[in-house]
Amino acid sequence: MCAHYGSWEWIFILQKHINHKGYAVYKRLANKHFDKLVKRIRAKYNSHLITTKETYGVLLESKKKNELTINGFVSDQSPKAHKAFHWNEFMGIKVPMYTGAEMLAKKLDMAVVFFSVKRIKRGYYETTFTTITENPKAYKDYEITDLFFKMVEKQILEAPQYYLWTHKRWKHRDKVPAEFL
Template identity: 35%
Template sequence: MQGLVYYISLPFIYLLSLLPFPILYRVSDGFYFLLYYVTGYRKKVVLQNLRNSFPEKSEKELTRLCKDYYHYLSDLFLESFKTLTIGRSSMLKRCTLSPEAKAIFDRYNQEGKSIMLVMGHYGNWEWAGNTFSLLCKQKLFVVYHPFRNKYFNGLMVRMRTRFGTGLIAMRDTYKDMVRNKSMISTTAFIADQTPSPESAFWTTFLNQDTPVFKGTEKIAQKMGYPIVYITIKRLKRGYYNILAEVLVEDAKKTAEGKVSELHTARLEKDIREQPEIWLWSHRRWKHKRPAENKIIL
């Protein structure tokens, strides 16, 4: 059945990918209408997340922000499919790498240092990976969750590796990084996913108790790699710019929890500046802080 659904969907996916951008965004407008007004896809989750994160905003402001988010989500969905057929020049035109970010990556490459990137589900992370692979000398590996459907997983792999990006399944992250240690590489972690509450680092993020994966920090400390934080700003519809800043030069020298605290705080700053382009439909706060991690005042 999985294969049947995939092969029926595939021609439509490629058709969407081949559409010129002006038409693609008209399709996206229709998709937004279906998501927001017809199906109401996770609308309750989105609005509750927004209310908890921005208690200072009025209901009118939150509703406007919610609509802006669904417009962005619709664009992101179709822009991801565009990766199947987009050309190099168009990719680099629509997702640029700031000169300052390029200088950071070039410096580490010249020094012969592998690095780790940390980011959130913010902007268009799919396009950012393509641009990095096209412009930077280091080999980029992206840590990802394989799909359960092997057919759609294969499609996703083709999309993400077209321009030279490598993929590492999350369960194999440390093992593969050790195996790749002989090359100058960059490994990217999207660190705002939801871990098991018992094994997480707990912090306050957007006014809420929030669990953070310890894996990014632990691997950085074991490998001794510098950690660079990535921001993917949306300049206007269909155009993004990648910014970068060094969070930690040597993770081995940081106190426990410091790396997690730093990249989480940096992501919150980005979200507050451009809130509509973060993944609000994700159930980020479905877990409660365990009693042993409660903050006693």
């Protein structure tokens, strides 16, 4: 799991250095030409882009084949308020949170790792992979998601200039349903 922080796009080069099959979950773009361009750029190093709707089926099939996979979820975006299963505070504001990575990890018994990025200097980044859990079923629902967001929050507070502030993370803050207050 990672956030829209720093230069996260370069993670796709990881496929050049590992033997695992790499899947990156993405939301299909409405403009088919830009969608094709994004897929081509991100798949350059043999990563396989799968849409959010394809994710469970593709990862389940890989598990049945005993394939070793590395699966990327940029999980800090904002789900539609009426479809959110979980709301919690992020940067001091109550917001809906995507829980798909956690739910898939539990269903498919996948380890959960946080991918953080640190800018060293122009054009140079360092990444750290921090294991959140190797046993996701041992966690209560949404606990992994909350841990992930705490890690993202810490990363942002250390260097806020590298967070993608423009993706409207807090657009639903005034729509918190009563059951989540």
